[in-house]
Amino acid sequence: MSDQRHHRHRPEEMHHEKKKSKESKSSRASDQRSSKHHRHEHRHSGLDQSGGYDEMTSRRIQEASCSRDVHQRDRKKESSDEGHGNKHGRSDRRREEEAEKYRHKHRKMERVGDRDKETYRGKDVHVRDMAREDVRPRDKHGRMEGMREQEEEEEEWDRQEMWEFNWEEYRSTLNKIFFRDEDFIVRGTPEYDDFWKFFHRYCKFQMKKSGDQRPARPHHSSPQQKTLGLPDKYDKRYRINFSIKTKDVEEKLKYLRTGSRTNDDEDLTPSRVAEFRLAWLHYIDFCQKQKLQKLAKLRHDQASLPIHQYRDQIVQAVRQHRVVVVAGDTGCGKSTQVPQYLMSAGFTCIACTQPRRIACISLAKRVGYETLNEYGSEVAYQVRFEGSKTDATRILFLTEGLLLRQVTTDPTLSQYSIIVLDEVHERHLNGDFLLGVLRALLRAQEDLKMVLMSATINIKLFAGYFNGAPVIQVPGRLYPIQLEYLPIKQEEQTSKSERLDPRPYLRVMQRIDHKYPGTERGDLLIFLSGMSEITAVVEAGRLYAQQTKRWIVLPLHSTLSIEEQDKVFDIAPEGVRKCIVSTNIAETSITIDGVRFICDSGKVKEMSYDPGAKMQRLQEFWISRASAEQRKGRAGRTGPGVCFRMYDESEYDNFQEYATPEIQRVPLDSTLLQMISMGLRNPRKFPFIEPPAMSSIENSVAFLKEQGALTEEETLTPIGRMLARLPVDVVIGKMLIMGTVFHVIDPVLSIAAALSVQSPFHQSARTNPDAMHARKPLESDHGDPFTLLNAFDEWIQVKAGGRNSSRKWCRRRGLEEQRFYEMVKLKEQFKDLLKDHGLLEGEQDYYYREEERRRRHGERRRLQELKRRHDKGPRKRKVLKLEHEDIELSGGDDDDDDEVDIKDIEFKLKHDLNQLQETSNQTRSFTLRDVLLLKVVLCSGLYPLVAIADDCNTYRRDSEQVFHTKSKQFVVLHPTGVFCSNPEPLQLPHTEGKQGVAQLKGQVSSKHQLLAYTSLLETNKPYLVNTMRIPAVQTLMLYAHCLDTNQDCTRIVSDYWLELTFPESEAAQLLLSSVIQLRVTWAKLLGLRLQESSRRKKDDDDEDDTSRKARKLEKVLARKLTEFLSSDVEYSIRRLGNSEIKNLFVGPLEVGSTANKPVPTLFSGECRPHPTKGGVQINDYLTYNCLQDDGMSVHSFMAHLRNSWTCPTCQVDMAVTLLERLQHQDQCQNKQDVSVDESRQLSGPSSLERLRKPWFCTTCQQEFSFTNTEILKHRRTHAQPAATGEGPTT
C-alpha cells in the first residue's frame, strides 16, 4: 500500500470538505500545519480487510493517549508524577502537537454538529411508540434474515454511488431511526457528534476502496477440510460480535414515509439504511476496541511503575504490622498505587493524607481513573473548600489539617481502617502533629493501621518513631544525571540587599547552546530563592533569548496568576528551549515534563517566625543536601539529564542534611489550641517526632492567653473552644465571633475570607499605570481590609450584572480572579461553621416569583450543558510563541475570551448570584458609623497588632512613612498597601496639624489614629501588611489588656507602651466610666450569644428569653459604642521610651503614698491594691492610680476630693472620690442585670464571685454558693421529678 493512498482519507481532507460550507480561516492555517506534520508520521496498519477502522483505531488511540496525558497535566503539576508516558523524544512531542491541532479542529466540527442538532430538533415528532424488540429469527451468524436478503440485493449496488451519497441531507431521518432518546447513541451527545465524524471518514474510505476496485480475489476454497464452519466468503460484518436491537429498518422507513411530508426520503433506500446501520455497528465496535486499548495502556503503565514489583510485599507487610514505612523517590508511583493496593487487598476505609490541597484533588481523580472509578465516588477527596465523599467511598484523599480536625470530633478516627500519610518527609507542621496524634491513637484504637510514605529521606527517623516499623524501600525511576559544579565567582556574588547578578545563569544558557544541538530537545529549569531574583534572571534571559531566538524564558512562582503559571506546561516550538525560572515550588509541588537541564542556585527563601519581635521573616538560606538532590532529580525524570550547581562541592558537603522542619520555624498557636481541644492537657509534653523549642510553646501559650482563648490554668475558654473548631487563625476566628455578636457578619465574613487567602492584587500590576488607574475606585482610605472588601463586592456586582465578563474585569485591574472564587468558598464555609456552632441563624430561602424561577431553571440547564461539554476537554497545551513571551501582566491578552469560562459556569451553578448581590449591596450602603463598628469588630481579632506613626512622619516622603509596634520599632508600610501611596488619611486634619514643631510631639487632638495590621513581615525591611487606620483612644481603651492610670486619670498607659495624656481630667474620667460600662456589657452580650448558641444547638425552650435579653443588650451596647466611638475627647498620644517603661509604676506598699490611703468601705466589693504596680486594681484590666506622677500636688489633692455624683446606672446620688466612683461603676454595671448574667466565664471571675452568695437548698439539703440565676436553675432541676414546694428564699 502506498503512502499516498494512505493519506487520502486523512481527517484534514474531510475537514476541507466541511469547510466548503463553513469557512474558517484559522482552521485552514492549522490544516496546513497539521498536514505537514502528518508527513512525519510513519504508521501503517492493515486497513483493507477490517473496513479501515484498524488504522483509525490506532490513530485514535494515539490521540486518546495524548489527550489523556494532557488531561493529566494538573495531576502532574502536583506531586504525583508517577507512571506516565515518556514524552521526551522528538516524535512523541510532535505527535502531541499534532494531536492538539487535531483536537482543535474537532471542536470546530462539534460546533457545527450543534447547529444541526438545533435544526433537527423541531422535526422530531413521532416514532417513539414502536415496539423495539427484534423478533425475527437470526441466521447462524446471528444476523437477521431480512438483513441477509438486503445484503444480497446490496451486492448489485454500485458501491461508488453508495458512498458518494449525500448522507447529511438525511440526517434528520437517520436520527429518527438510529439516534432516538432511548437508543445507544443519543442525539446531541458528544458520542453522536463523534459518530458523524467517524461516519464521514468511513464513507471516504469506502469510496476510495470501491474506486480502487481491486481485481476480485481468488475465491477462498482451500483444499483442506473445513472443521470450523466458517463462512466461505469474507465479509467484514462477520467481524462484529454484536448486533443492535433496532426495529426492522424497512418497517421504520415505511412508517417515516407516511409521516413525512417531503419525498426527499425516496433516495434513502433500505439498502442505504442498512449500509448506514453497518457503519453504525463498525463505529460501536471501533469504540469498544479503542476503550479496551485505553484500559490495556493503563494496566501496562501501572505494571511498569517501579513500585509494582513491591505490591505483594507491601500488602503482606501491612497485614502483618500496624505501621509500615514505604520509602520511595519521586516517580516510583507510591502516591497513586499504594492506596489501590490496599483497596484491592480488601481494606475498605482508607484515608490518605497529603500536605497540599491540590494534590488531594488530582490524586483522587487519577486513582479514580486507574481503578476504573472515574465517575464513581469510591475514590474521593476532601479538602478545606470541598469534597466528593459519599457512603460508597473507600479511598479518601484529604489534607493533613483536615484529618487533624476530624480527630477533634471523632477522637478514635473510627471511620478509617487504615491511614496512609503521604510525603511525611516534607515535615509540615500539621504532618508532624498528625504523626504524634496517630502514634497515640494506635494505642487506643487496636484495629487501626498506618502506612507512612516518604521520599528516601531520613527514613530511620520515622521508622524509629514507630518502634522500628518495617521499611519497604522502592527505587525511583531516574535516568542518569551528569553533575557539574559551577560556583559563582566572587565578583558576581551579591549581598543581601543587592540585586542578583544574572550573568552566571546566562552562561549556563550559553553553555547549553554551545554544547547541545538545538535539535535535541530538553528544557532548562533554574531554581532561585525568590521573586526578585527570578525577575533579574528572567529579564536578562529574555534579552539573551531575543538575540539567539533559541529560548523562551518563563518565570514560575506562587504569586503569578494561574494562567501565567500554566504557561510552563506549554510547548516550545521546534529548536527552541523553555527556560523556567522558578522558586522551590518546582522542587516538589509542580512537576514539569521535558526538563533535561537543572540549574540550582542552592538557595531558598523561607519564612521564619521571630517571637521576640512578633514578626515573620523571609530569609535566604542554603538549601539542604536532601533538597539539592531533589532538585537534581528533576532533570532525570524523562531521560538522562544534566544538573549545574551554582556552588562549590565543598559547600554542598557543608549543607544541612535535611531542611529545618516547619515546626521549628512557625508560631504554634493554632496547633496548641487544637491540641488542648483534643484533650491533651499539657502541650509541653506532646511527643513530637522532633519537638519544637520550649520557648516557642511558651510564646504560643502566652499569646493564646492574651487572646482570651486559654484560661490561666491553660484550659479552653468558650471563645477558645469556638476558635479551636474554626479552621482559621485565632485572629480571624475572633473577628468572626465578634461579627456574629454585632450582626455585621457579612462584611466581616468577606474580610476574614479575603485575609485568609492570597491577595487578589497582582504585584506586577503596580508597574502598569492602566491597571493601577482602574483599581483606584476599589481603594478605600480606611485601609487594605476595606479595599479587599470593595474589590470583592465589586466583583460580585460584575458577576451579577452579567454584562461584562468578570474575567476581563479582573484582568484589566491586575486581579487574580481565582482568589475571589476562593473567597466565596471560604466565606460560605465560615458561614456554615458559624451556623453549625449556633452562632449564626439559618437564613431564609430566597423567594422567587414563578417566571423568575423558570428563568433560573433554564439558565441552570444551559450552564450545566456548557459545563458538561467543557469537562470533556482538558486545558490544551499551547505551543508557545517566541515573540509573545514578555506579556507578564495581562493587559491586552484577550485572545481566550471566547473560550468557555468554566470557573464562571461552576460558580453560577453553585451560588445564587441574586443573594450574593443583595448582601454586597448592603455592604455598599455603609455609613461612617458602620465602618467604625466594622473596624471595632476587626480589631477584636487584630489587637494587639497595632502600630503608631513616628513623630517625624510629616517630614518624610509618602512612601517612607515609619511606624512602631510594641515589639519592633521602625517598620514601614508594605508597598502593596493603600496607605503606602496615599498616607494622607493617616495624618491629623490640617487645621490641627499646622502647629509648631515643638508642639508636634504632644499634639492634642481628638482624632489620633493608629494602624492595625495583620502581620509584620521582614524581607529586606520590616513591613506592616494589610493595614487599617483606627481611632487611637477608643481602640486602646476597648482592647488593651492593661490600662493603668494616674491619680486623676489624666494619664493612662495602655499595655505598657502607649501613653495617653488628657488635658481635662473630667473628660478622661467620663471616658473611663464609659469604657468600664462598655466592656462589661460587651462581655455579657458575648456570654449570652455563646450561651444562646449552645442552646440553639440543643433546641432548648429557653431560647426566646435569652435571645430577647441578648437583643436588648445588643441595642444598648450598639448605642453606647457609637457614642464612645464618636467621642471627641482631646488627648495626646506617644510611645513610651524604654527607660520610662522601667519606672512606670509607683510599686506596692510605698509608705505614705496616696495610693494606700484606707480603701473606702462604701462598697461591698473587694478593692485590692495591685501587688506589683501599686495603686488599686479596679478589675482585670484597669489599675487606678498606679502610675508615677511627676510631682503633682494638685492631683493628689484631687484624688481625695469627694464630688457629688449620680450613678447613671442605678440613679443613686452620692458624694464620692474618683476611686470610689470607678469602683461603684464597675460593680453597679454588673449588678444591673444579674438575671442575665450567667456568663461567668466571660465577665471575669472577680465580678462574678461578688454576685455569689451562700444558699441552702432544702430539697437536696446542701449548701451552695450561687448567683440568683444559678439558684433558679438549681430549683428547676428539682421541680420536675417531685413537685415539691418552694424552698426557703434567700
Added chain:
Amino acid sequence: MTEARARTKNSDKNRQLEGRKKQGDFICSLCDVSAPYDYLGTTPPYAKSIVLLEKAYVMKDPFAQGKEGHLVLGATCCLCDRCVCLGQDCSLFYTKRFCLPCVLQNIQEFPAEIREEVAKKKPLEKPR
C-alpha cells in the same frame, strides 16, 4: 465453559452501594490485562439496544459518565476455552471468538483477508 482465570471475589457491601455488582476480575490469559467485570452474558445491562453474539465479560464503561455505556472486555475462545480480551493482539472475532494462537493453528480455515491481516500482525509484539 471454564472460567479459567476469571476468579470471583467475595462480594463487599461497600461495592454494592455503588450500585454495581462486581462479579470478579476478568484477566486476559494472553496479555494479562485485567478489570473487574460485572456481567457475563449476551445482553449487557448498560446497553439495552445491543445483543452480543457471544457470551462475553462486560463492565460498565469506566470511561463514560452516566448510567449507559458498556465495555466488552473479552470472551472465551470457541476452540480452546481460553479467556481472552478483545484486543487485536489477543483475539479476533469472525462469526465466533478465536484466540490468536488458535487462529494461527487453524489459519488455513480463515479467508485470505484474515490471513493477510494476521500475517501483518505477527511481527508486532504485544506491548509488554
